[in-house]
Amino acid sequence: MNAGIIGVGRFIPENIVTNLDLEKQMDTSDEWIRTRTGIEERRIAGDDMDTSGLGYRAAKKALEAANVAPEEIDMILVATVTPDQPFPSVACMLQDKLGAKKAAAMDVSAACAGFMYGMVTAKQFIETGVYKNVLIVGVEKLSKVTDWEDRNTAVLFGDGAGAVVMGPVSEGKGILSFELGSDGSGGKYLYQDTHIRMNGREVFKFAVRQMGESSVNVLEKAGLTKEDVDFLIPHQANIRIMEAARQRLELPVEKMSKTVHKYGNTSAASIPISMVEELEAGKIKDGDLIVMVGFGGGLTWGAIAMRWGK
Ligand code: UT7
Numbered sequence: 001m002n003a004g005i006i007g008v009g010r011f012i013p014e015n016i017v018t019n020l021d022l023e024k025q026m027d028t029s030d031e032w033i034r035t036r037t038g039i040e041e042r043r044i045a046g047d048d049m050d051t052s053g054l055g056y057r058a059a060k061k062a063l064e065a066a067n068v069a070p071e072e073i074d075m076i077l078v079a080t081v082t083p084d085q086p087f088p089s090v091a092c093m094l095q096d097k098l099g100a101k102k103a104a105a106m107d108v109s110a111a112c113a114g115f116m117y118g119m120v121t122a123k124q125f126i127e128t129g130v131y132k133n134v135l136i137v138g139v140e141k142l143s144k145v146t147d148w149e150d151r152n153t154a155v156l157f158g159d160g161a162g163a164v165v166m167g168p169v170s171e172g173k174g175i176l177s178f179e180l181g182s183d184g185s186g187g188k189y190l191y192q193d194t195h196i197r198m199n200g201r202e203v204f205k206f207a208v209r210q211m212g213e214s215s216v217n218v219l220e221k222a223g224l225t226k227e228d229v230d231f232l233i234p235h236q237a238n239i240r241i242m243e244a245a246r247q248r249l250e251l252p253v254e255k256m257s258k259t260v261h262k263y264g265n266t267s268a269a270s271i272p273i274s275m276v277e278e279l280e281a282g283k284i285k286d287g288d289l290i291v292m293v294g295f296g297g298g299l300t301w302g303a304i305a306m307r308w309g310k
Pocket of ligand 1: 027028029032033037112151152155198200201207265295296
């Protein structure tokens with residue numbers, strides 16, 4: 001049995017904060033942010049909407065798209081590092097809000113690679129026949145842990161949510177291979193005490209190396225080559241890091257998803273948000289080979305090669 005995506009949804013808060021807005025608040029410039037990161041603006045959720053509220057809206061859309069009723073969900077996995085509170089988990093909050101009566105629920109903590117960890121976890125339950133419908137939500141309200149006095153990090157992040165429903169799909173479709181990894185010795189380069197703290201240069205070096213390597217590794221594991229790739233969905237942290245992964249796969253620009261300019265780095269939400277946008281733009285088609293790849297605090301990383309379609 002193969003596990004694939006049967007429905008997707010995303011939710012982006014309305015409030016746009018541009019680089020020019022940030023220029024007024026701190027010692028930075030639109031020019032610096034654009035050239036160093038590719039970010040032009042980001043969305044910031046209001047006080048009335050926490051992580052569970054963002055995730056709930058994305059989850060509803062994914063369930064509708066998949067034509068799966070809440071009572072049919074077997075498991076809810078929420079990838080986030082900004083839960084409403086340490087417990088109950090955001091997944092449990094969604095279980096209640098959605099009315100997913102029979103669902104098991106837990107949060108996955110793997111920072112920006114969290115959505116990859118969530119999808120691979122879902123795959124295990126689906127392919128063993130234990131569960132049929134698994135809802136995976138990648139959601140962050142990073143604005144609540146951003147240090148707005150620290151220009152090194154404040155310009156990078158945004159809020160948002162993306163969700164997919166995974167279930168059994170036909171032979172040859174769905175997840176073909178994956179790679180997950182971690183290196184806790186690099187935890188000191190990106191962490192949260194009260195706020196997000198980061199050694200940008202160290203994370204950058206790690207990300208460039210890992211994004212490329214993991215992308216190539218999942219292709220090899222699936223018995224495929226760079227030429228087989230139709231579309232790359234990298235974690236949207238920094239256009240320069242994304243470009244390095246694209247070049248490693250020797251893909252033309254139009255075959256890589258880019259939403260970082262509009263939403264900044266939304267951590268665990270960035271890959272599913274990008275996936276929804278590319279589907280809506282008609283850039284991902286049935287039968288396409290998609291490579292998704294992410295990295296983040298932990299340090300963690302994950303990549304998936306997937307044949308799109310049910
Ligand atoms: O999801 C994972 C999360 N993290 C990441 O993906 C981050 C990975 N790292 C990066 O994306 C990049 O390292 C950054 C975008 C964070 C920084 O870019 P960089 O090219 O590595 O710049 P840098 O850290 O080497 O800093 C260059 C200069 C510094 O000034 P000095 O020390 O050379 O005088 C910084 O103080 O840029 C300065 N700087 C800024 N200037 C204007 C740092 N932040 C800003 C800012 N505006 N917002």
